[in-house]
Amino acid sequence: MQTEHLSYGSDQSGLICGYVFAPAQPGKPMYTSEAIDWLQSRHSATDDTFIWLHFNLSNVTAEKWLHEHAALPEEFFDTLHEGSRSTRIEHADHSLIAVVNDVLHDFAFEASDIATLWLNVSSNVMISARRKPLQSVDRLRNAVNQGEHFSSPTELLTHLLRDQADVLIGIVRNVIKKIDDIEDHLLADRLNHKRANLGELRRVLVRLQRLLAPEPAALFRLLQRPPVWVAERDVQELRQSTEEFAVVLSDMASLQERIKLLQEEIAASVNEQNNRSLFVLTIVTVLALPINIIAGLMGMNVGGVPLAQHEDGFWIVVAIVATFTVIAGWLAFRKNRND
Numbered sequence: 001m002q003t004e005h006l007s008y009g010s011d012q013s014g015l016i017c018g019y020v021f022a023p024a025q026p027g028k029p030m031y032t033s034e035a036i037d038w039l040q041s042r043h044s045a046t047d048d049t050f051i052w053l054h055f056n057l058s059n060v061t062a063e064k065w066l067h068e069h070a071a072l073p074e075e076f077f078d079t080l081h082e083g084s085r086s087t088r089i090e091h092a093d094h095s096l097i098a099v100v101n102d103v104l105h106d107f108a109f110e111a112s113d114i115a116t117l118w119l120n121v122s123s124n125v126m127i128s129a130r131r132k133p134l135q136s137v138d139r140l141r142n143a144v145n146q147g148e149h150f151s152s153p154t155e156l157l158t159h160l161l162r163d164q165a166d167v168l169i170g171i172v173r174n175v176i177k178k179i180d181d182i183e184d185h186l187l188a189d190r191l192n193h194k195r196a197n198l199g200e201l202r203r204v205l206v207r208l209q210r211l212l213a214p215e216p217a218a219l220f221r222l223l224q225r226p227p228v229w230v231a232e233r234d235v236q237e238l239r240q241s242t243e244e245f246a247v248v249l250s251d252m253a254s255l256q257e258r259i260k261l262l263q264e265e266i267a268a269s270v271n272e273q274n275n276r277s278l279f280v281l282t283i284v285t286v287l288a289l290p291i292n293i294i295a296g297l298m299g300m301n302v303g304g305v306p307l308a309q310h311e312d313g314f315w316i317v318v319a320i321v322a323t324f325t326v327i328a329g330w331l332a333f334r335k336n337r338n339d
Contacts, residue, residue, distance in 0.1 A: 010055065010059050010062070011032055012032075012061060013032045013055075013059075013061055013062065013065040014055045014056050014057070014059035014060075014061050014062025014063075014065055015031075015032050015035070015053060015054070015055055015056075015062075015065075016054045016055060016056050017029070017054050017141055018030035018031065018032070018034075018035050018051065018052065018053045018054065019051065019052045020034070020038065020049060020050075020051045021049060021050050021051070021052070021150055021151075022048075022049050023048045023049075023151070024149065025149070026144070026147040026148065026149055027144040027150065030051060035051065035053055035069075036069050038051055039051075039069050039070060039071070039125070040069075048124075048151075049124065050123075050125060050126070050152065050153050051124070051125055051126070052125075052126045052127075052128070052144075052153065052156055053070075053125070053126070053128070054128045054129070054130075054137065055127070055128070055129040055130075056129075056130065056131070057080070057118075057129050057130060057131045058131050063077070063080070063129075066127065070120075070125070070127055072095070072120050072127060073092050073093035073095055073120070075090075075092040075093065075097055076092075076097050076118070076120045076127075079099060079118060080118055080129070086099070086101075086210075086211065087099060087100055087101050087211060087212050088219070089157075089222055090221075090222065091221070091222055091225075091226075091227055094122060094123075094227065094229075095121060095227075096120070096121040096154070096157070096222070096227065097118075097119070097121075098118070098119040098120075098157065099116060099117075099118060099119075100116070100117045100118075100119065100136070100160070100161070100164065101114055101115070101116050101117070101211040101212050102114070102115065102116075102117055102134040102135060102136045102137070102164050102167065102212075103115075103134070103135055103167060103171065103208075104132055104133065104134060104135070114207060114208065115130065115131060115132040115134060116130065117130045117134055117136070117137060118130070119157065119160075121153045121154060121156075121157050122153065122229075123153070123227075124153065125153060126153035126156050126157065128160075135163075135164075135167045136160055136161075136163040136164040136167055137160070137163075139163040139166070139167070140159055140160050140163055143159065152230075152231065152234055154231070154234040154237075154238065155234055155237065157238070158234065158237045158241050161238075161241040161245065162241050162244060164212075164245075165241065165244045165245055165248050168208070168212065168245075168248045168252075169248055171208070172248065172251050172255065175204075175205065175255055176255065178201060179198075179201070179255070179258060179262065182197065182198060182262065183262065186262070186265065186266060186269070198259050198262055198266070199263070201259060202256060202259045202260070202263075205252050205255055205256050205259070206256065208252060209249055209252045209253065209256075212245070212249070219242060222238075223235060223238065223239055223242075283329070283333075286328045286329065286331075287325050287328060287329055289328060290321050290324035290325050291321045291325065294320065294324075298317065
C-alpha cells in the first residue's frame with residue numbers, strides 16, 4: 001500500500017506504506033511483493049538505492065513477516081516487547097535501533113495519547129513499526145509523497161526526529177495559549193475550574209518530557225562512534241536534530257515551572273476567598289449571638305423574668321440587644337484588622 005488511509009490500516013502483511021529511493025530521485029511507492037524481491041536481492045545490489053517500510057504491529061502478521069523477510073537483529077524484536085519505552089537510539093549488529101515516543105494522530109492533551117514507534121535503520125533499509133497512528137510518521141510520509149529527496153535511511157531518521165520536534169513545538173505553543181488564557185482569567189478575577197486544567201496540562205508535559213527525552217548515554221555513544229556506513233553529514237544532522245529536541249524539552253521544563261507558579265497563585269487566591277467567606281460567616285454569627293442569648297433567656301417559661309410587666313420592657317430589651325451587638329461587631333472587626 002502506498003498511503004495510510006483514514007482508517008490507518010495495512011495490507012495482509014501489516015505493511016502500511018513502503019518506498020524505494022534511488023540517488024537524486026524522490027521515493028517511489030513499493031508494495032509488499034516488491035519489498036520481498038528487493039530484500040532478497042539487496043545483498044548483491046551495487047547501487048545506492050534504499051527502502052523504507054512502515055508496519056502496523058496491531059496486525060498480528062506484521063512481526064511474523066519481519067522475522068521471515070527483513071533479517072532484522074534480535075535486539076529489535078526484544079525492544080518491541082520490553083517494558084522500557086524511553087526514547088533512545090542504539091547501535092546493534094550493523095544497525096541503528098531507535099525507540100521513539102510520539103503523540104497520536106488525534107492528540108487531545110491527554111497523557112494517554114502518547115505511543116511508541118520502533119525503528120531499525122541500516123545502510124540501505126529503514127523499518128518502522130507502530131501500534132497506533134503517530135503524527136511524526138504522518139509528516140515524514142507526506143514529505144516523501146510530495147517529492148522531497150532523501151539520500152540515506154539515516155536522513156529519513158533525522159527527518160523523522162525533526163518532524164517529532166515540530167509536533168512538540170506545536171504542542172508547546174498550544175499549552176502556552178491555554179496557560180495565557182488561564183492567566184488572563186486569573187488577572188480578571190474570572191477564574192472558573194481552571195486548577196484542574198492546569199493539572200492535566202502539567203501531567204501531559206511531565207509524561208512527554210519523561211518519554212521523549214532521549215537517553216543521553218546511548219546518544220552520546222552513537223554520536224561519538226557512529227557506524228561506518230553513516231556519513232559524516234548525517235551524523236551532524238542527527239546531532240543538530242537532538243539539539244532541537246533539547247531546546248523543546250527545555251521549553252517544556254519552563255512551562256512546568258510556570259504552571260506550578262500559576263497553581264500556587266490560584267491556590268492562594270482560593271484560600272483568600274475562603275478566608276473572606278469564613279470571616280463573613282463569623283461576623284454574622286457574632287452579630288446574631290447577643291439576640292440569641294437574650295431571646296433564649298427572656299423566652300424561658302419561669303417566673304421572675306425581668307421587665308415582663310414593664311410598659312417599656314420591649315424597647316429596653318431591644319436597646320440592650322443593639323448595644324451588645326454593636327460591641328460584639330466592634331470587637332470582631334477590631335480583631336480582623338489586627339490580624
